[in-house]
Ligand SMILES: Cc1cc2ncn([C@H]3O[C@H](COP(=O)(O)O)[C@@H](O)[C@H]3O)c2cc1C
């Protein structure tokens with residue numbers, strides 16, 4: 001599984017013509033700033049001078065975390081995960097609202113929620129287990145579970161591609177998952193856990209200290225994990241939603257789709273995908289910089305510049321949905337703006 005993705009590095013053959021097309025639009029060079037970069041990125045990924053966004057989807061992967069059942073790191077109780085899944089299904093969560101606003105299809109995935117959902121329309125069941133184990137005392141998941149999660153995530157992409165979709169966002173829901181993301185970041189980037197750990201849904205002061213303590217406990221229990229062994233790192237500290245997201249990201253990049261990354265947890269899943277196959281990164285656009293401590297540093301590690309900084313720190317894919325119209329603007333100016341020649345406007349000497 002780990003080596004079964006073939007993600008071609010993106011060809012630079014069109015780079016110059018893309019840039020020329022952008023530069024010949026009726027505007028001073030670079031005056032559309034970051035929109036020009038985004039437009040060029042979409043053109044490169046699609047290997048086209050006429051970029052299109054088709055049938056946009058955001059997958060929201062939900063799962064529970066063993067450590068959260070004990071309330072060791074999370075201000076909110078674990079049952080909020082399944083309660084929010086029902087909220088997604090009835091259309092009342094932030095991601096539903098912003099998704100509707102921009103015509104983005106939202107798909108909710110039970111990757112490993114600690115709840116038995118009756119057959120609920122709209123819920124995709126790829127449940128690996130009823131939440132992970134508490135990684136302070138054992139590995140979060142077994143190696144076969146981890147491989148299964150990567151495969152399940154990858155398989156979801158097949159179905160989404162059949163809708164004609166070429167742009168896909170990755171969101172999540174899982175009480176306690178900022179902790180998992182912090183541990184993955186700390187281990188894979190070799191950065192002290194204190195610097196990777198933030199407030200999540202509201203751990204401040206003594207509660208934050210307790211969270212950091214619990215994560216240090218987990219690190220010392222597992223000792224020095226070889227950070228080159230991505231599968232081992234993911235199965236020790238991951239969540240089922242993070243592992244499925246990672247498999248889906250790898251498969252989407254393999255298909256040449258445009259990948260949209262959300263906040264801290266979504267970026268941590270990408271970090272794992274990047275560790276498995278670095279080419280994944282060139283298919284990504286980063287929607288926003290989250291308020292979560294560690295996200296800025298993680299983006300820097302990946303050499304990524306996010307589109308927005310709205311002090312959001314929600315997850316669910318909410319940053320992606322909010323940033324999506326900027327991608328539409330980037331495509332629209334490349335496709336619709338007149339060139340100097342077409343509009344008979346004099347270019348600079
Ligand atoms: C009502 C509610 C809705 C959410 N939607 C996303 N998250 C976000 O918060 C959780 C991570 O934070 P922590 O690690 O502190 O538990 C994840 O479920 C994430 O998606 C939510 C959290 C809550 C409480």
Ligand SMILES: O=C(O)c1cccnc1
Pocket residue numbers: 178200201262263264265266290291292295312313314315316
């Ligand atoms: O940045 C995020 O994705 C995030 C931050 C805090 C809580 N949930 C998600």
